[in-house]
Amino acid sequence: MLHALSDPVRLRIVRRLAAEGVELSxxxxxxxVSKSTTTHHFRVLRESGVIRQTYEGTAKMNAVRRTDLDDLFPGLLDALLAAADRQAAHHGAR
Structure with missing residues (x-):
């Protein structure tokens, strides 16, 4: 999980999914990044157990596996997301 979230693009994906609170395609x-690199990032997140992917028609929908992650690592996801939010606010990006 930590390796998956160590990449800024993957962390950005997870921050967005967590903030929205719904599945997003x-x-x-x-x-x-390119489409193939985007696919790679989603694969890393899925294989590490950070997100789940399901199909809705032809769209691949993504959601954070928050309950599973909180059961395995209580408070870790919230701490990582809060740190990422602070860093983004410090750098003026969201």
Whole structure:
């Protein structure tokens, strides 16, 4: 989990999913990387257990596995997201 969230693009994805609180499709994200790199980032997040992906028609929907992560690592996801939010606010980005 920590390795998956050590990448700024993956952390950005998880921050967005956590903030929205609903499933979002991969195409919902405007990331500063190519489509193949975006696919890689989602795969790393899925394989590390940070997100779950389901299909809704032809769209691949993504959601943070918050309950599972909180059961395994109580408070860790909230701490990581809070730290990322503070860092983004410090750098003027969201």
């Amino acid at each position: 991969c195409s919902h994200f405007d990331l500063p």
